[in-house]
Amino acid sequence: MAVVVNKPVPEFEAQATGGDKITNQSLMGQTVVLYFYPKDNTPGCTTEAMQFRDKYKDFVKAGAQVYGVSRDNMNSHDDFKAKLELPFELIADTEEKMCHMFGVVKNKIMYGKKVKGIERSTFLIGADGVLIQEWRGLKVPGHVEDVLKAVKAIKKAA
Numbered sequence: 471m472a473v474v475v476n477k478p479v480p481e482f483e484a485q486a487t488g489g490d491k492i493t494n495q496s497l498m499g500q501t502v503v504l505y506f507y508p509k510d511n512t513p514g515c516t517t518e519a520m521q522f523r524d525k526y527k528d529f530v531k532a533g534a535q536v537y538g539v540s541r542d543n544m545n546s547h548d549d550f551k552a553k554l555e556l557p558f559e560l561i562a563d564t565e566e567k568m569c570h571m572f573g574v575v576k577n578k579i580m581y582g583k584k585v586k587g588i589e590r591s592t593f594l595i596g597a598d599g600v601l602i603q604e605w606r607g608l609k610v611p612g613h614v615e616d617v618l619k620a621v622k623a624i625k626k627a628a
Contacts, residue, residue, distance in 0.1 A: 473572050478599045482568055486537065486559040487547050498599050501534040501624055503617055504561075505592040506574045510542045510550035514590070514610050519554055521614040526557045533628075534621045539563050540588060574606075594620055 473479055483493045505522065507515040522529075522536055529536050536558040542550070547560040561568065569575045569588060578587040590610070594603040594617065603620050605613065 473593065473601050473604075475601050475604060477601060479593075479595055479601055480571060482571060484539075484561045484563055484568055485544065486561045487544065487551050488559050490559055492537065492559075492561055494599055497535070497595065499597050501532075501597055501621060502595040503529065503534050503536045503592060503621065504539055504572070504595065505536070505590075505617075506539045506569065506572060506588055507590055508588040509540060510546045510560075511553075515540070516554065518590070518610045518613070519550070519556060521610070522558065523554060523556050525614050525618055528618055529621060532618065532621045532625045534594075534624075537561055539568055541566055541569065592617055594624075596624065 479494050481494050483491065486492050505518070507518055509515055519538060526536060538558065539561040541563055543564055544562045547562050551560055563569050566575060572591065572593060574589045574591045575586060576589040578585055589607050591608065592605045592613065593601060596602045602624065605616065
């Protein structure tokens with residue numbers, strides 16, 4: 471079952487840093503920003519994580535929780551989170567269940583070879599569990615500000 475804007479997010483369950491088990495039910499009642507990124511400790515992903523970190527207090531003030539999602543394992547996530555002092559949790563989707571559900575697994579060309587990778591994407595889920603907005607195939611510069619604007623618009627409308 472894939473995600474569709476203006477429809478409830480299908481059921482999922484995943485492990486996150488901090489020993490948290492994240493499900494769509496555990497996220498009900500709060501606005502959630504799920505951002506999918508290709509790999510811990512790579513330049514673009516590090517920049518994106520630091521931008522979410524630097525704006526994290528603004529997201530919380532606007533009533534949203536932020537979660538980063540990649541296929542990396544928990545050890546990699548724990549190291550990445552500690553190194554960058556990230557105030558939010560990272561979800562280890564090692565089996566790619568969430569990646570497939572959100573449709574972010576894409577074929578990419580890397581060094582002339584076809585590889586399966588994660589398309590950098592962000593999803594905004596409302597407190598009612600409905601997908602409000604999605605950003606796919608995005609570029610890092612300015613993206614976190616765009617997501618924050620969308621979160622603030624939800625708070626203003628409430």
